[in-house]
Amino acid sequence: MIEFKNVSKTFRLGKREVKAVKDVSLSVEKGDIFGIIGFSGAGKSTLLRLVNMLERPTAGSVLIQDIDVSKLSPKDLRTRRRNIGMIFQNFNLFNSRTVAGNVAYPLKLAGGSKKEINKRVQELLNFVGLAEKAKDYPDQLSGGQKQRVGIARALATSPDILICDEATSALDPDTTADILRLLKKVNRDLGITILLITHEMHVIQSICDKVAVMENGEVIESGNVFETFTEPQHETTKRFIRSVQQELPSDQVLEEWRAGGGGKLYRVIFKGDVANDPVLSTVTKKNNVDFNIVYGAVRELQERLFGNLIVSFIGEADAVKNTLSDLHKLVELEEVYSHEG
């Protein structure tokens, strides 16, 4: 659907060159929710601007539905752009137009009767849950409602692709969750492929199927979200994952655990089907060992479960040894902390 083939973009500022995107190759398939994550300056916005044809690549090509967009005539470019909806961090609404007026704007540009436009606007406002706000102005809306208008406007011309530029970065956590749910609905119910950029790992974790991690203009890691999350290869990816998933218990929890006698702590990682099974209780029961979950979480990633628990085992030394050996065969296990009290 969207293919970056060895794409580079270099900006020239007088004698200085800024290599914003370096030899990026990525494939976004139809129906994907594809997230590009990176710290500020990584090159994410430049990559998006190459997709909506606001920038041309210095080298390589960007194909959208198999068409090299850098080779299109200005007229074809305008037609193609209608096929790509876009939403922004700061919503970019017209404050002088009503909610309905904002959503109607791209439809008026595309041409169409007043009746058709009104019907479509009503349909879109129903879809985003803002039908009763049609006559309000943007400054009468909350941030989340403004982004809903932005989404309705982006969907007006029935695009195949929706591009989201930090669409939830200006919103509070609850509103972010609402907007992410709406984006998922856009993807599932309308079959629209979504390409988003973000610096927030929880956005990737919540809705993306695939992810690419960018740093210094390069894609340093990419793939399925579940695999990337559970087996990150690059230190920067690990940093992003740590931002949503604490590696170790807090100092306070560790202190309480030390006060209770200490010992050794193990990280137990459950992936996919194993996360549904009572592996810990079965294995510890068999070996006559008790266990204590000091810290941890089981979360859902792409509708699969992923558990990361920090556990201590209490029992005879040999029994604990056997427990560890049995667990090794079933899940990922590593010693992460030791304190002899």
Ligand SMILES: Nc1ncnc2c1ncn2[C@@H]1O[C@H](COP(=O)(O)OP(=O)(O)OP(=O)(O)O)[C@@H](O)[C@H]1O
């Ligand atoms: N029009 C431009 N002219 C010159 N340099 C640019 C231009 N646009 C971007 N850059 C530079 O390219 C690099 C990548 O910028 P880009 O905005 O793509 O990164 P980003 O990951 O989107 O960061 P942010 O999240 O802060 O927007 C930066 O060093 C930036 O200064």
